[in-house]
Amino acid sequence: MKTPTFDAQIETLEAAVEAADAQTRVALQSKVHALVCEMxxxxxxxxxxxxxxxxxxxxxxxxxxxxxxxV
Structure with missing residues (x-):
């Protein structure tokens, strides 16, 4: 069962990842991974x-x- 706080964080991060360019996606990786670990x-x-x-x-x-x- 997800909590409302996690739901909001998930939605925010998903939107950011979807809208991000390649360099920003790499920067968002640590935030996504931290959220997964915390959950x-x-x-x-x-x-x-x-x-x-x-x-x-x-x-x-x-x-x-x-x-x-x-190379």
Whole structure:
């Protein structure tokens, strides 16, 4: 069961991620991940779509670390 506070945070972050460019999405990853961790810590079920967004942004953040490495 989600709480109203988490619902509002989820909606806000989802809207921000959807509207963000690639660089901003990477910056939002830590906020999304922190929310997922806090929900789990409190025993609140994390919605599947939020877990998917967290995984997707984590993958993007890892890829961004390698964008400027010389080959």
């Amino acid at each position: 789990r810590r409190q025993g609140v079920e994390v919605p599947a779509h939020l877990s998917h967004i967290d995984c997707e942004l984590t993958d993007e953040a890892v890829e961004a670390q390698f964008d400027n490495l010389p």
